Amino acid sequence: MSDTERGDDDPGGPTAIVLDFLAHGRTEDDRPQYQKQPLAYALGREDFRLFEVVLGPDAGVSIGDDLVIDRAADAIERTGEVEYEDLTGGAQSELDYAVEDLVDEEERRFVDFYNDAQPITLRLHQLNLLPGIGKKLRNSILDERKRGPFESFEDLGERVEGLHNPREVVVERILEEIREDDLKYRTFARRDDEE
DSSP, rough: OOOOTTTSOOOOOEEEEEEETTTTTTTTTOSGGGGGGOOEEETTTOOOOEEEEETTTOOOOOOTTTEEEEEEOOOEEEEOOOOGGGGGGHHHHHHHHHHOOOOOOHHHHHHHHHHOOOOOSSSSSSGGSTTTTHHHHHHHHHHHHHHHOOOOOOHHHHHSOOOOHHHHHHHHHHHHHOOOSSSSOOSSOOOOGOO
16 A cells, blocks of 8 residues: 555554553663653554654654554654564554454455455465364455455355354464564564565
8 A cells, every 4th residue: 555545644653552652661671761762652554663762852652553663753663574473462452452443444454364365375375364264264365356356244144154253264374463573474464584
């Protein structure tokens, strides 16, 4: 999705959702308070990357706000990608809600995954990466999408017998890809070392 499609006419980097905001920096930082910088942990909207963002002293952000990462702005001093384990407890707790909200906001994008998923190897299909989708359910999805593209998660659930909550299946897979380091295949969450 381009910056213009997102409603952001000023290019500057990917947009991320703030998961946690530490106005006084990390608690384990032993430096005096005046040397600590505020920071935020954020989730990339496009590729579900996790970021630690060191903010300027005047940055006013809250949990759930959108931040443009890597923008040359006074509010952001530094950004870096982090692993799930590096997140604060608050950010880890907020992650589930942020992913669910993102999947709801961009339902078309994730329904299109069901419409467009392709084989990875001769024996493995992208649909099989989703939790609970085996050969039989995969074939049902493929047969139904030949009759016409799915329009929504509700449409998917109604047309594919046995696929009771297609939205939740996608959310579970995204969270698995964010949390697990050693997955062989990633569909939604990308990392810097995989570009």
